Structures are given as structure tokens and as C-alpha cells.
Amino acid sequence: xxxxxxxxxxxxxxxxxxxxxxxxxxxxxxxxxxxxxxxxxxxxxxxxxxxxxxxxxxxxxxxxxxxxxxxxxxxxxxxxxxxxxxxxxxxxxxxxxxxxxxxxxxxxxxxxxxxxxxxxxxxxxxxxxxxxxxxxxxxxxxxxxxxxxxx
Amino acid sequence: xxxxxxxxxxxxxxxxxxxxxxxxxxxxxxxxxxxxxxxxxxxxxxxxxxxxxxxxxxxxxxxxxxxxxxxxxxxxxxxxxxxxxxxxxxxxxxxxxxxxxxxxxxxxxxxxxxxxxxxxxxxxxxxxxxxxxxxxxxxxxxxxxxxxxxxxxxxxxxxxxxxxxxxxxxxxxxxxxxxxxxxxxxxxxxxxxxxxxxxxxxxxxxxxxxxxxxxxxxxxxxxxxxxxxxxxxxxxxxxxxxxxxxxxxxxxxxxxxxxxxxxxxxxxxxxxxxxxxxxxxxxxxxxxxxxxxxxxxxxxxxxxxxxxxxxxxxxxxxxxxxxxxxxxxxxxxxxxxxxxxxxxxxxxxxxxxxxxxxxxxxxxxxxxxxxxxxxxxxxxxxxxxxxxxxxxxxxxx
Numbered sequence: 001x002x003x004x005x006x007x008x009x010x011x012x013x014x015x016x017x018x019x020x021x022x023x024x025x026x027x028x029x030x031x032x033x034x035x036x037x038x039x040x041x042x043x044x045x046x047x048x049x050x051x052x053x054x055x056x057x058x059x060x061x062x063x064x065x066x067x068x069x070x071x072x073x074x075x076x077x078x079x080x081x082x083x084x085x086x087x088x089x090x091x092x093x094x095x096x097x098x099x100x101x102x103x104x105x106x107x108x109x110x111x112x113x114x115x116x117x118x119x120x121x122x123x124x125x126x127x128x129x130x131x132x133x134x135x136x137x138x139x140x141x142x143x144x145x146x147x148x149x150x151x
Numbered sequence: 152x153x154x155x156x157x158x159x160x161x162x163x164x165x166x167x168x169x170x171x172x173x174x175x176x177x178x179x180x181x182x183x184x185x186x187x188x189x190x191x192x193x194x195x196x197x198x199x200x201x202x203x204x205x206x207x208x209x210x211x212x213x214x215x216x217x218x219x220x221x222x223x224x225x226x227x228x229x230x231x232x233x234x235x236x237x238x239x240x241x242x243x244x245x246x247x248x249x250x251x252x253x254x255x256x257x258x259x260x261x262x263x264x265x266x267x268x269x270x271x272x273x274x275x276x277x278x279x280x281x282x283x284x285x286x287x288x289x290x291x292x293x294x295x296x297x298x299x300x301x302x303x304x305x306x307x308x309x310x311x312x313x314x315x316x317x318x319x320x321x322x323x324x325x326x327x328x329x330x331x332x333x334x335x336x337x338x339x340x341x342x343x344x345x346x347x348x349x350x351x352x353x354x355x356x357x358x359x360x361x362x363x364x365x366x367x368x369x370x371x372x373x374x375x376x377x378x379x380x381x382x383x384x385x386x387x388x389x390x391x392x393x394x395x396x397x398x399x400x401x402x403x404x405x406x407x408x409x410x411x412x413x414x415x416x417x418x419x420x421x422x423x424x425x426x427x428x429x430x431x432x433x434x435x436x437x438x439x440x441x442x443x444x445x446x447x448x449x450x451x452x453x454x455x456x457x458x459x460x461x462x463x464x465x466x467x468x469x470x471x472x473x474x475x476x477x478x479x480x481x482x483x484x485x486x487x488x489x490x491x492x493x494x495x496x497x498x499x500x501x502x503x504x505x506x507x508x509x510x511x512x513x514x515x516x517x518x519x520x521x522x523x524x525x526x527x528x529x530x531x532x533x534x535x536x537x538x539x540x541x542x543x544x545x546x547x548x
Contacts, residue, residue: 078225088202
């Protein structure tokens with residue numbers, strides 16, 4: 001007998017997230033923005049004037065670069081794109097946010113996100129609130145406190 | 152419509168799913184969440200394939216769903232935009248760790264006035280007290296604020312502001328304990344007290360009193376709180392000398408006080424200076440100025456005496472006490488040695504030095520006390536002054 005995928009069994013550790021109820025009725029976690037180290041190459045001169053390259057770390061608050069690109073893509077689609085481009089950009093972002101937290105297949109995530117028309121507005125607002133509203137972020141790595149009841 | 156409807160209609164969700172389709176890094180993550188960027192390539196799905204998968208996996212939205220989605224996403228994005236413009240707490244404006252570190256550094260560079268305000272509400276040890284800057288200090292790391300000198304001291308020196316000193320030569324507000332009998336005759340002390348009538352200085356002195364009392368409590372010594380304002384005056388008066396020597400001055404500096412200080416402080420290497428628990432008080436560095444033990448304040452170098460620029464003249468001159476004063480008064484650790492009193496009675500320097508080379512501080516002071524007692528006894532017997540001639544204090548016969 002095959003094992004059923006659950007949010008608890010697929011959840012990665014040490015990831016700050018917020019939960020949203022999806023099509024299967026379970027609460028799946030979406031990656032939240034957090035403090036991140038961004039490596040940067042620094043070119044300096046040593047005591048004798050030689051060029052020395054070193055790696056420095058910048059600290060920022062946000063998402064990994066590929067998710068930041070998806071957010072920018074969604075913004076661009078909402079400003080200039082068609083509805084389908086907006087649709088694809090939004091769900092691509094949502095899929096990526098889930099994949100950062102849960103160890104599941106991409107196709108499964110797409111199925112989880114295929115909610116009905118009545119709940120589409122709730123899903124859109126919840127996902128966008130995750131990426132834009134850290135004010136109510138729960139404590140990191142605490143899935144119990146990170147759960148959020150659907151509005 | 153209930154969400155459970157979707158749960159029932161989505162049976163494919165419950166189908167067996169092979170795990171680890173995406174090559175992810177599992178196990179310990181020493182960098183925590185902040186290290187997620189270093190492993191993002193394992194979790195990352197290319198944007199193009201992600202959109203393709205979304206397009207393929209998700210059924211094409213109907214016309215009504217498309218309209219609904221368009222309206223919802225527009226409202227949601229507008230809400231985000233409004234949140235970011237109206238709320239300063241948007242995720243992109245959250246304080247980063249770097250900014251927090253910088254703000255913390257900035258907070259350490261607070262102005263002295265803010266430190267004064269903080270001291271009145273917070274408990275601070277005398278060593279941390281910013282008032283060490285306002286009392287007599289060593290010039291290496293602390294100076295008297297220039298604005299304080301300009302606004303309050305210079306007019307006093309130049310006579311622009313009439314003296315408010317009382318009948319006893321001491322302004323009652325300047326007297327820390329309000330006891331006119333404790334007034335000193337030193338000009339430096341009078342001038343220091345004349346600074347007090349201003350609002351800031353009154354608060355300053357009030358805070359200094361509280362800090363002194365706090366330090367005394369911490370030391371758990373029998374030092375009275377009025378000691379800092381009491382001059383270490385050692386007149387050669389047969390009638391009162393033995394009483395002062397025996398009951399006031401030296402017992403406070405020797406014996407039990409040193410022992411109690413040793414309970415709080417680790418033993419220090421002998422430096423040849425006689426230290427005192429009073430050295431931990433913020434008033435300790437002001438003591439030599441308020442003392443009228445015959446110190447010629449102008450003889451102290453500007454390096455040693457930060458009040459030297461403020462003292463245009465001196466009223467009490469003692470030839471015999473200067474050497475001893477130079478040795479023990481303006482020590483870096485704030486200790487005011489008993490050399491003030493030693494100098495004014497003319498104790499030979501070699502006897503003082505020999506006491507330094509003996510055992511602990513307590514024995515030094517005990518030895519000094521004994522020497523002084525011997526001197527006084529001989530003085531009473533022979534009526535012979537050990538003070539040098541032409542010393543002003545020798546007039547006290």
C-alpha cells in the first residue's frame with residue numbers, strides 16, 4: 001500500500017513558513033520571507049597594493065533569488081500582462097513557495113492549488129499576504145503557531 | 152461552498168507520490184533558514200519549466216474563472232501596494248540585521264546629556280558613571296565639557312556672576328549635605344559649589360549623591376555619605392588634632408575599610424600609592440580639590456589636575472605638603488592617598504615610602520597612623536614643631 005502524502009510527512013525542517021488550506025483540506029505551508037545571506041565578491045587591496053578578492057555576505061530580508069524573480073514576474077504580469085500570464089505567474093509563484101517547504105512533486109502541488117472558483121479569491125489573497133505581510137508572521141520553524149485559519 | 156468538496160473531487164492528491172523527485176538536500180542545516188540560499192539550486196525549479204508545468208498540470212481556467220482571477224489579483228496587488236505605501240512595516244522595509252547592528256552602534260554614541268538622563272533612572276556603577284567626566288578626572292580619556300566651562304565656570308572666575316556663597320564661604324546649595332559646617336575654605340571647592348545653582352548642575356550633584364550612596368552600599372563599608380564633602384583637613388591643633396586623627400580621618404582610611412574593599416576587589420599589585428575605598432566614589436577625584444589640606448592647586452600640573460585651568464589663584468599654600476601630594480593625590484585609579492594629611496603635618500617622605508614598601512595597605516595605613524601618633528605625642532611633649540619654617544600651618548601653635 002502506498003503512503004499518502006501529508007503536510008507533516010513532507011515538510012522540510014528549518015524553514016520559516018505560513019500555512020494555507022488547499023484543495024485536499026489540509027494546511028500546506030508556504031515559504032515566508034526571512035533574513036538571508038547573499039554572497040558578494042569584494043575586491044580589495046592588501047597592504048602592498050595587490051588586488052585581493054574575498055567573499056562577503058550581505059544580509060537581506062526576503063526570498064531566494066529565484067522566488068524573487070517569480071514575484072517580479074507576477075508584478076510585471078499584473079501591470080502589463082494578460083489574465084493568463086497573471087494566472088500562470090501567480091500559480092508558478094505559489095508552486096515554488098510550496099516546494100521550498102514541502103518535499104513533494106510539482107504535479108502534486110499543482111493539484112493542491114487547483115481550488116474551486118469560490119475559494120480562488122481566498123487562495124490568491126492568502127498567498128499574496130504571505131509574501132507581502134510579514135507583520136503577522138509566526139515564530140520561525142513552528143508549524144503549530146504558523147497555521148492560519150482561512151478567512 | 153465547503154472546502155471538503157474539493158477534497159472529495161481531488162482524488163489524485165491521495166495517489167502515491169514518489170518522494171524526493173526533486174533532489175533536495177536533507178539533514179542538518181547549520182546555517183538555518185539564512186542558509187537556504189546556498190542550497191536553493193536543489194529546490195529550485197527553472198521558471199520556464201515551472202510555468203510549463205503549471206500550464207500543463209492545471210486545467211485551463213474558464214472565462215468566468217479568468218475574470219474572477221483578474222479581479223481578485225488586481226485587488227490583491229493593489230492592497231499590497233497600499234500596504235507598502237501606508238505601512239512602514241512592509242516586508243521590504245523590515246529592519247535587516249545589518250540595520251539593527253548599525254542602529255545599535257549608533258545608540259552607543261549617545262550624547263552626554265542623554266547619558267545624564269539615563270543615569271538618573273538607571274542604576275549605574277560609579278565606574279560606568281558619566282559623571283566621572285564632570286568631576287576632576289585624569290586628562291587622558293575624560294575632560295570637562297567645554298560648554299560647561301564656558302557657561303558656568305568662566306563667568307565665575309572673571310567675576311561676571313556675583314558669588315552666592317553663604318556666610319561660611321560655601322553656597323548652601325553647593326554643600327552636598329546642606330551642612331554649612333562642612334564648608335571648605337578652598338577656592339576650588341567654592342567654585343565647584345558655585346557651579347551647582349544651575350539646573351543641570353543641581354541635577355548633576357543630586358545624581359552624584361545618589362551614585363555615591365549607591366557605591367557606598369555596594370561596598371558595604373561604614374563610610375558615611377557625607378565623607379565626600381568633608382574636607383580632609385588636618386589642622387595642627389593640639390586641642391582638636393588628636394580627636395580628628397583618632398576618630399575621623401584615619402580610621403576611615405585604614406583597617407576595616409581596606410579589608411572590606413579587599414572583599415570586593417581582587418588584590419592589586421603594590422604601586423606605592425595608598426588606595427582608599429573612596430577612590431571608587433565619583434567624588435573621589437574631587438576630594439583633593441575640596442580638601443583644604445594645604446595643597447597648592449596651582450602647583451599641580453595641568454596634566455594631573457583638570458581643574459588647573461579653572462584655578463587662577465590658590466589660597467592655601469603649603470610648602471611641605473606638595474611633594475606628598477604630588478605623589479598620591481591624582482592617581483589614575485582615582486585613589487586619594489593619605490599623603491594629603493601626611494604632607495600637611497610634615498611627615499618625612501622616607502617614612503611614608505618605607506610604609507609603602509611594607510606589607511598590605513592596611514599595615515601601611517596602620518604604620519602611618521602610628522607614626523602620626525608618635526609625632527603628635529612628641530609634639531605635645533616637646534612643643535616642637537616638625538613643620539618646616541615659614542609654613543603657614545605652623546602658625547597653629
